[in-house]
Amino acid sequence: MSEKASGGPAKTALVYDPIYLRHDTGFGHPESPDRLVAIMQRLEESGLLRKLRLIQPEPAPMEWVAAVPTPASIERVRQSCE
Numbered sequence: 281m282s283e284k285a286s287g288g289p290a291k292t293a294l295v296y297d298p299i300y301l302r303h304d305t306g307f308g309h310p311e312s313p314d315r316l317v318a319i320m321q322r323l324e325e326s327g328l329l330r331k332l333r334l335i336q337p338e339p340a341p342m343e344w345v346a347a348v349p350t351p352a353s354i355e356r357v358r359q360s361c362e
Contacts, residue, residue, distance in 0.1 A: 293333040296320070 301313040323329040346354060 291333075292331070293335050294323075294329075295335045295337050297337050 300316055303311070304313065305311050320329070323332070
């Protein structure tokens with residue numbers, strides 16, 4: 281857990297992993313690796329990044345993933361990710 285410059289715990293967290301840069305939604309989509317790189321650079325340059333609690337993402341338990349979609353749709357997503 282990171283600590284703020286004042287010594288207290290950070291109150292705002294950021295879930296981030298460089299693997300996010302591999303998510304390519306295609307040309308013209310607002311969500312892109314370049315956008316994420318720019319956000320992370322700005323957080324670093326402004327000093328805000330060191331004030332955030334950085335959280336490493338973890339795979340979600342299958343019970344959470346299966347809470348809403350159908351088993352068939354989960355299987356389609358799983359197959360497309362392989």
